[in-house]
Amino acid sequence: MLSKRLFVYIILAFCALISITYWWKLSQPVTIVDTPNDHLSCVSYSPFHKPGQTPLDGNITISEKQIEADLTALAQSFDCVRTYSVLEGVDKVPGIAQKLGMKVLLGVWIGAKQSRNEKELAIAIDLANHYPSVIRAVIVGNEVLLRTEQSPKQVSAYVERVKAAVPAGVPVTYADVWEFWLRYQKDLLDSVSFATVHILPYWEDDPIGIDDAVGHVSYIYKHVKDELKGKEVLIGETGWPSYGRQRQEAEPSLVNQARFIREFALRAEVEKIPYNVVEAFDQPWKRTSEGAVGGYWGLYTADGISKFPFRGPVPEAPFWSKIAYGAMFAFFGLFAINQWRQRKLDGASLSALLAISISGGGAWVAFFRDMVMTNRMMLEWASTGLFALLLIIATWVLGNTLASWCSTGNPPPSFASASQMARWLRRKDQSFEGSSLLLSALRFVFLFGAALACVLLVFDLRSQDFPVALFSVPVVGLALLAWIKGKPEADLEEIVLAGWIGFAGLWTAIAEHIVLVRGEPWRWASDINPHALEWALLCVLLAASVLGPIFVELLTGKRQNA
């Protein structure tokens, strides 16, 4: 009993230590290299950053006033902007850029729809003839081959058409990821004035960590130049996301984004690499197709606030750290008042509750931060809000149950299975107490939620986030309770869900570390993704909390029969 209690204390203290270290680290300023000057070369500009704006809408028109305000802000730090389309009001960009003394890499959106392509081409040709001194180049098509919306020959034909229709001094190019440029160079190279390649270390088939990211971009740039037989090459997109899912060793973070941009600007200056960074403003609409990370490539937030300066140290999230400390304090205060009112407050329960408050408060704020960063629609707010509420209830119920056990040693309430709860709902079985039912309902909800997260991760590993913040406290609490009780309390639904969670957690951790590059044999990733391993550990713990006691009983039964 005493050793069990000591073990529980050690686990609770360890979780609290992880929580406090995590938030302390996010508040510390990190020293990184400064940019060589206050101006960067060029930046991708898409004006769809305000609430509800998306180019996927088709009917939206961005006002001239918004574009002027955006470009006025960008003119402080950039000499040029790259656009992606000339529809939805973006055709106003060259005129405004001319007033502000900026240049434009004018993008023409080429997609699968022929009628829209024709509209884009006609307007772009008109703009190039009207603003030849502002337009640095016309980019006919962006990642069209990657999206398989046109064939290389068709793209080449579009480029030739534009080339023939714009003034001789305006270069015409096509932009795609560097692998596709190399793959289809024979169809494209003769038609373009120069090649525009995208080099994004985060999105590589073998993602590159921040330590090697700038070196990788420089290496690929030289490699592409060699392969394209001396043709001029522009890096049309390079950058780093400030938030989102970690891919192998490539971790999105504000500090990493600042580090990449500053180090790259320095390298580009030294090596004379022409470039455009992606992108000016965060684009919330991109979260729909690329996952949360898609919306966080901007150097400015969606509200137009600069994310980091070009000089000096950068902290990751000092504001959120303060909120986390506040939540820890609030949890502890509420727990202590509750225990005091029930006359259960003693040293044993208080120390357990302190540790649970630090872990629970930290996890809740981490989840709330995820909500703020990833939610876009009311439906998302409603569903994640429900889980945020469940996380508070889980921390409260599991915390009080564990603290009570630490203090008195009385056995915690038993878990009812889903089928028993269904019978209780149909009033066929009323033998369970309220506290037991609440614990059981929480266990089922978190088991089902984890199983659902596992389905999404197994089938869409590339863009799903690992929901570690949401599940960490409930999983550790449920696992500790199951271990304290040490008896099987599960029916078919719990067993099936737990089995799937255990399998899928391990599968995800393994799949995350396999590198698949076209034309090469598979290989293991050179570094680990700690988020994937944390998720796998949580999955195994949750599965073990259900299946562990069953296995132990089966083994004990066999031994006794023998």
Next chain:
Amino acid sequence: MKFNPFPWLLILTILSLSWWARNHFVEAQEVAIFCQEGGQGFPCKLRELVEKIFIQSGIGYFVLLLGLVSTVTRSGLVGLLAGIVGVASLILHGGNHAALDSAALGFLLGVLTLAREQFDEYRA
């Protein structure tokens, strides 16, 4: 009553077929270019069909509905349907997250109902 593996084998077969179709026709660059350049035949028809059915949010909501119906009515057959259409949607969703999220929920509800029905029959 013996355990009936047929529904589970059916779901696994649909999973394998969907995977095969995705890798060989839907996402294959060569097939995409062939079809873009006006090519005809089975691969292009299949690509078109997948785009029409699975890269739409509607299919996800349909799977969710099947999953909910199977849970409420406790029908293993509807659960099996949710499992079959769900697993195909999970693989062929083509980046449509509304379809993916709702298909995942419907799929999970469906297979849980199917497992419960089989277990109850086995126990009986």
